[in-house]
Amino acid sequence: MTLIKSISGIRGTIGGETGENLTPIDIVRFTIAFAALMRKQLHEKRALRVVVGRDARVSGEMVNHLVCGTLMSVGADVFDLGLSTTPTVEIAVPGMHADAGIILTASHNPGQWNALKLLNAKGEFISGAEGAELLEIADNPSFHFNKVDELGSYNKYHGWIDKHIQMVMDLPLVDAEAIRAAHFKIVVDAVNSTGGIALPALLHALGVETVHELYCNPTGLFPHNPEPLPEHLTELSALVKKTGSDLGFVVDPDVDRLAIVDENGDMFGEEYTLVAVADYVLKHQPGNTVSNLSSTRALADVTKAHGMEYFAAAVGEVNVVEMMKKKQAVIGGEGNGGIIYPELHYGRDALVGVALFLTHLAHSEMRCSELRKTYPDYFMSKNKINLSAETDVDQILASIAADFSKEKVSTIDGVKIDFEEGWVHLRKSNTEPIIRVYSEAGSPERAAGLADLLLRWMSEKG
Numbered sequence: 001m002t003l004i005k006s007i008s009g010i011r012g013t014i015g016g017e018t019g020e021n022l023t024p025i026d027i028v029r030f031t032i033a034f035a036a037l038m039r040k041q042l043h044e045k046r047a048l049r050v051v052v053g054r055d056a057r058v059s060g061e062m063v064n065h066l067v068c069g070t071l072m073s074v075g076a077d078v079f080d081l082g083l084s085t086t087p088t089v090e091i092a093v094p095g096m097h098a099d100a101g102i103i104l105t106a107s108h109n110p111g112q113w114n115a116l117k118l119l120n121a122k123g124e125f126i127s128g129a130e131g132a133e134l135l136e137i138a139d140n141p142s143f144h145f146n147k148v149d150e151l152g153s154y155n156k157y158h159g160w161i162d163k164h165i166q167m168v169m170d171l172p173l174v175d176a177e178a179i180r181a182a183h184f185k186i187v188v189d190a191v192n193s194t195g196g197i198a199l200p201a202l203l204h205a206l207g208v209e210t211v212h213e214l215y216c217n218p219t220g221l222f223p224h225n226p227e228p229l230p231e232h233l234t235e236l237s238a239l240v241k242k243t244g245s246d247l248g249f250v251v252d253p254d255v256d257r258l259a260i261v262d263e264n265g266d267m268f269g270e271e272y273t274l275v276a277v278a279d280y281v282l283k284h285q286p287g288n289t290v291s292n293l294s295s296t297r298a299l300a301d302v303t304k305a306h307g308m309e310y311f312a313a314a315v316g317e318v319n320v321v322e323m324m325k326k327k328q329a330v331i332g333g334e335g336n337g338g339i340i341y342p343e344l345h346y347g348r349d350a351l352v353g354v355a356l357f358l359t360h361l362a363h364s365e366m367r368c369s370e371l372r373k374t375y376p377d378y379f380m381s382k383n384k385i386n387l388s389a390e391t392d393v394d395q396i397l398a399s400i401a402a403d404f405s406k407e408k409v410s411t412i413d414g415v416k417i418d419f420e421e422g423w424v425h426l427r428k429s430n431t432e433p434i435i436r437v438y439s440e441a442g443s444p445e446r447a448a449g450l451a452d453l454l455l456r457w458m459s460e461k462g
Contacts, residue, residue, distance in 0.1 A: 005135055009125075011106050011115030014059045022114055024066055031070040031102070033138035034118055037130060038100040039076075041121070047152055048076040051093050051119075053084030053160075054104035055253040056193040056218035059114045063104050067116065072152040073145050079155050083194050083218055085255035086117065087349035088164045093123035095163070105254035108227035111220065117254075124346050125318040161194075164351060165202050171343060173284055174355045178362040180207025185245040187212040187261075189236040191226045192219045193253035195350070202351050206358060212243050226252055228259035228337060230267045237265035247361075247368040251350045257337040258350035260357065262368035271296040271335040275375055277353055278331045280360035281341070282306040287330030290323045292316070293416045294425050294438045295335030298376050314413035315427065321346045378422075381447040383437040385458060393428040393435060396458065400426065403457070417454075424450050 003012035003021055010030045012022030019026065039048050050071050054060040060083075068078045079096055081089060086103050093101040101119035109115075118126050118134070126134070146152075168174060186208055190196035196216030203211050214236060215223050225232045228250045240248040240261050247268075248261035260268035268276075275298045278289050282303065289303045292315045300310035313323035320340065324332040333340040338348035341356065364371050387393065397415045408418035414427035414435075422441030429436060435458075439451040 006131070009103075009115050009117040011109065011113060013112045014062075014114055022063075027063060027066045027116070028070045029138050029141060030116060030134070031067050032074055032141070032143050033134050034100070034102065034116070035071055035074050035076050036137050036143075037126075037134050038120075042099060048100065049079065049096070049098040050076050051079045051081060051089055051096055051098045051101040052104070053081035053086075053089035053092070053101075055085070055255075056083055056196075056220040057106070057111055057114060057222075057253060058220045059111075060104055060220060063114050063116075067102055067104065068154060072154055074143075074152070075146045075150055076152040077155070078152060079157050081157055081160050083197060084160060085164070085194050085198055085351070087256055087345070087347050087351060088160050088198070090119060090123040090347040090349075091164050091167065091345050092157075092160045093119055093121065095123075095160075096157070103254065107254050108252040108257065110225060111222050122346070124321060127318060127322075161198050161201070165198070165205055167344060168202065168352050168355045169205055171341075171352070171355070173281060173343075173359065174206075175359045175362065176206050179358045182246075182358075182362040183210075184208050184247070184358065184362075185210040185212070185243065187214055187236060187240050187243065187245050187248035188216060189214045189233065189248065189250040190216045190218075190255075191222050191224070191251075191253055192217055193222070193226070193255075194218055195251040195253070195255045198255055198351060199249060199251060199354065202354060206355060208358075210245075212239060212245060214239055222253070228252055228257055228270060233259070233261060233267070237261050237267075241265045249350075249354060255350045256348035258339065258353040258357075259337045260368070262372060264369055266369065268368060268372050270337040271378075271380070272298065272372060272375060273337045273353060273357070274331075274333045274335065274339055275299050275302055276360060276371065277339050277341075277356045278302055279306075279375070280356055280363075281331040282308060285330045285343075288327045290320055290327060290329045290332035292320055292334050293410060293413050294427075296378050296380070297423065297440060298378055301376050312410065312416075317348055319413075376442075378440050378442060379444045379447045381439045381444070381451045383439075383451050383455065385435045385437060385455065387433040387435065389433050391433060393433075396435070397426060397428065400454070400457065419450065421446055422450050424454050426454065 103117040106113035106115040303310040313319045339353035410416040416425040424439040441447040
């Protein structure tokens, strides 16, 4: 089954059987359910206002027509931004005084995937409770469609990427003069999606004169796997070295994740995008930080070095945002290169990540590789355990928590065990009978050893 329903939205592969893939019928059904959910939150009798934007993937235009037409059919006024980025739509929803937003993107998934990411009036992902209510509405359809004189309106809006860039430029911690004076040469890999529109424009606005564009034509034909992992970025690394550039940036198709390649063509480390940006922010804006339980311990180390407090949230952007608000964090995000800077908005945003990172690098007067060496080295190991469908995963995780109770244990999202030399995080999958096992330590061998400790425990108990 490749139709996945979660707090991150509704995503699946295009085509195939209804209810098993993301077909037109499924798109219409979930769009109507979302409109019904959002309409319940209106405090006045008027048309629902919904902002829609999409990444460049090939199915995007088809999905856009279905979503916009469906919203109009139930009386909602649609404001279509066209090709956009996830953070741009998140900013546009409150900026246009809309009631909701839908981003049509499957993020880092390959081209056969698409999705509906669902936003509330604040431009933030709907909550877990709202997501559950949405699924209940979609599973029990008794939909009503409006008559011709009660249809919603359709409006095209352009220029929100430019507005987004200007809002980034206006942030007090973004120093365009320092970036311009550094004379950076930068390579950008935007996997032929909307990052190709946004990132070069941002870099030129920041004063970067030399920008080498790699796959910046938003055709939606991804030239490589769009998840920004080292094995997918060999061309970016080669071009950074060939052009003598200072660094390279790569984003996923909807531009909410940022990874960096240094001047030697080596990965800065996707986990360390947030670490470096947080270090810069905390130097000028004291406050707490938040990331999810599966993110690197380096953020906690940097936060403590600035005399502030670090907090861990359950995996998922909506959970990180909730914790950031609760703890009044000044910076947060996820170890997948997702930067959340509340000064701009509560959403992962590669554009603000680029601007803050370049300001940090310019002020440091270091090469990119030298800046990376100022942070503690941690290494991750990622494993999974296949289980039978009838396995009681919750009972297994409860037993692990009990047996390792002498260590620091968190059970807010699966089980995370903090040892002195590192940590192990075990989470059950919502879509298949497996347990994901992530571990981190000061060397690859120790990270693998911590994972093996838990894998052996489960083997012996199983």
